[in-house]
Amino acid sequence: MKLFYSPASPYARKVRIVAMETGLHDRLEIVSVDTSNPNNGLADHNPLSKIPVLETEFGPLYDSPVICEYLDTLHAGEKLFPAEGTSRWKALRWQALADGLLDAALLIRYEQTQRPTERQYDGFIDKQKSKIAGALDYMNGNVRELEAPLTIGTIAVASALGYLNLRFADLAWHDTHSDLALWHKQFAARPSYVNTQVEG
């Protein structure tokens, strides 16, 4: 299966970690997409021109939660998406929170890198920053829920924090969220995390 991605995309990283944790990574053909080029052909696979996209026997799949859940059906090990009950909804809530943090972070990133300085607006950036802060506070205060087992929720949170480290080092979230920082440090030792790390 072809996975269209870009190395620094935190949503794509989530997918790649899922693939590694479930032993599926060898079945993925990783295709890097130049997301800065509007003629990169991505729209042929996803009308929204967004990565990640996974090509399957029944066509392309997006967005990252759909891809991750699909991959989770292709292996016989411990499931990252609990099948039902409270554990499922908690895992999906964590994923939604982490992905929502990333949505805010990426909006700031696009604001600062893809429009002229005079068109950037602090009010917008502040609003997104407050979402990031709210998510970090919640994660830090509820970090014990992330201890075990490994789920799509914990993987999503780790991917989101990795993106903050990559692009928002000045936030210094470690300093203000020490319990979360400790959790992240432990997670970051996993081979799936190490092997999907990119440098700024």
Add this chain to the structure above:
Amino acid sequence: MKLFYSPASPYARKVRIVAMETGLHDRLEIVSVDTSNPNNGLADHNPLSKIPVLETEFGPLYDSPVICEYLDTLHAGEKLFPAEGTSRWKALRWQALADGLLDAALLIRYEQTQRPTERQYDGFIDKQKSKIAGALDYMNGNVRELEAPLTIGTIAVASALGYLNLRFADLAWHDTHSDLALWHKQFAARPSYVNTQVEG
């Protein structure tokens, strides 16, 4: 269960249509949130301060795909989320496409209503418009997949198109996507759609 929403939110409309189509609407207490007021208390329920949020016995649920899937487990009728197989992934792909169209539309809406004119950037708006156009073209070309049965995918597409009618009438998507317009017209006769309609 309390559902925090705002009347014009297309993601919240998707949730309300799901609740009506599954006979659960009477179990929801609908709480309207003034999303323009940063002190609306929403952050107590969702650290990202976004609607919709559903309060459940195990805490708040977000975002809209998670809420919809949870509601779908609470009734004994035909499921809107197919349990497995290709039909599940196709339904989830349609939902992701429709929600992605909405993400682009709302980014334009925020750009035009929540920042000073001199901070608005046509390059950003054009990029989002091309995502909307790509999604509409795909929907129009694959509309037969939406014919039946009712799924979270078809509900999401209808909600997205309703939002374009509400906020982007100037797009006149009906004129350029006639097959999709015909499908939408039929869907729009459903009581769940009529009863969640808002006027601009």
